[in-house]
Amino acid sequence: MSSAQCKTPALRWLAGGLLAGAAMLAGCGGDGVSVNDTVPSSGDGWQWVLPAYFPVPKVPETNPMSQAKVDLGRHLFYDRRLSGNGQQSCASCHQQDKAFTDGLGRAIGSTGMVHPRGAQGLANVVYNATLTWANPSLVTLEKQMEVPLFGDDPVEMGVNDHNRAEVLERLRAEPAYAPKFAAAFPGVATPLDWGQVIQAIASFQRSLLSGNSRYDQYLQGKAPLSAPETRGMQLFFGEKAECFHCHGSFNLNDQIVHASSRVVETPFHNTGLYNLGGTGAFPEPNRGVFELTALVKDMGFFRAPSLRNVEVTAPYMHDGSIATLEDVLDFYAAGGRRISTGPYAGDGRQNPHKSELVSLIDLNAQDKSDLVAFLKTLTDHEFLSDSRHSDPWPRP
Ligand code: HEC
Numbered sequence: 001m002s003s004a005q006c007k008t009p010a011l012r013w014l015a016g017g018l019l020a021g022a023a024m025l026a027g028c029g030g031d032g033v034s035v036n037d038t039v040p041s042s043g044d045g046w047q048w049v050l051p052a053y054f055p056v057p058k059v060p061e062t063n064p065m066s067q068a069k070v071d072l073g074r075h076l077f078y079d080r081r082l083s084g085n086g087q088q089s090c091a092s093c094h095q096q097d098k099a100f101t102d103g104l105g106r107a108i109g110s111t112g113m114v115h116p117r118g119a120q121g122l123a124n125v126v127y128n129a130t131l132t133w134a135n136p137s138l139v140t141l142e143k144q145m146e147v148p149l150f151g152d153d154p155v156e157m158g159v160n161d162h163n164r165a166e167v168l169e170r171l172r173a174e175p176a177y178a179p180k181f182a183a184a185f186p187g188v189a190t191p192l193d194w195g196q197v198i199q200a201i202a203s204f205q206r207s208l209l210s211g212n213s214r215y216d217q218y219l220q221g222k223a224p225l226s227a228p229e230t231r232g233m234q235l236f237f238g239e240k241a242e243c244f245h246c247h248g249s250f251n252l253n254d255q256i257v258h259a260s261s262r263v264v265e266t267p268f269h270n271t272g273l274y275n276l277g278g279t280g281a282f283p284e285p286n287r288g289v290f291e292l293t294a295l296v297k298d299m300g301f302f303r304a305p306s307l308r309n310v311e312v313t314a315p316y317m318h319d320g321s322i323a324t325l326e327d328v329l330d331f332y333a334a335g336g337r338r339i340s341t342g343p344y345a346g347d348g349r350q351n352p353h354k355s356e357l358v359s360l361i362d363l364n365a366q367d368k369s370d371l372v373a374f375l376k377t378l379t380d381h382e383f384l385s386d387s388r389h390s391d392p393w394p395r396p
């Protein structure tokens, strides 16, 4: 079946060739694809449970998935003993009911240091081609995790040379861990080291899959969308609002890696949030990819986030500088943000590095409210309360 026959704009990414044959989805005729297909993966007994239009995730050969590792990783993810001063776990900043964000514009570490950027959601993080807001070189969850664990600028979990051994001793003292480490890393002579901690948490994060929003149910022919939601979806995937150029994949972003990816694209974009003094600059240390490359062409370049569950991840943008979805739509409708006073004054609409796609966006009040209605169909309530992803420790 030619994908060009599919008239439903939401299926643009399918038409783009993710899955041949997927065009028989709702809206394109046919009776919909089977959902929750189980696909075998690299590790013993682990099965991915995915909507049919989600590709099989890519997993490093050195850290295959297993149920035992996911279970151990879940316990570690929610364990405050994993931070230097015992004050924070990963889950302090990545809270399930907020799609693993924390509700703050900028995260606050275990010793009180303010992070320059906001905590990111972890839904479908396994598919992200690069990690964090603007770092083309961080490409595995294992490598990324060294930042919150061991980083000192800012301090997040605050594990350092002085407490590194002590933190592991705390974990060894927890009776629940010995059998879990043994099950997750069978045949390993000295269980419980940092490498294993990191591998297990990475496996848990790879299991955080969100694909049962109302939008997904609509794609599967199981639930209708309202008239405003449908208009919003058509705008989102259409040339008037242009959103799909950067948020158009099955994961509502534009950086995807999966098991059979051949070419992995890793675009970053300047959306015109700032233009300090008309120079095109963004405020330090949030100048996007420029922070790493020092190339002017990378000024203000950030990764487009997945918009799944975006209803519960406010405030928005890398620094939390936009409070609500309505405000985000006002920002796009204006083609950027003009700040008239204060240290960040400047007209982001005129930022010379801004993506030309953001200039083209032309939205009236109705368009904006329709788009917000569509964005709210991306909330996966099952994911936000799924007991497989929740805190496993008994409450004190
Ligand atoms: C102090 C709050 C805080 C803690 C604690 C924390 N994170 Fe984060 N996390 C963040 C922030 C902020 C970012 C964005 C970082 C950036 O852009 O530089 C982030 C980004 C991430 C990302 C990248 C997501 C993406 O879409 O690219 C992953 C994965 C992640 N954190 C996992 C973890 C894990 C695992 C732990 C525990 C070992 C952890 N975090 C602890 C605040 C935190």
Ligand code: HEC
Binding pocket: 236, 241, 242, 243, 244, 245, 246, 247, 268, 269, 270, 271, 273, 302, 303, 304, 305, 306, 307, 310, 313, 315, 316, 317, 318, 319, 325, 328, 332, 355, 357, 358, 361, 371
């Ligand atoms: C040129 C690429 C591009 C286009 C077009 C685009 N976006 Fe974005 N979007 C981004 C980037 C990049 C960010 C993050 C910017 C930052 O944090 O500095 C973002 C952030 C967002 C956020 C905030 C998400 C969060 O977790 O903070 C929302 C919501 C959003 N976009 C919705 C839309 C909608 C709706 C449209 C169409 C009207 C659209 N975007 C068009 C690239 C784009």
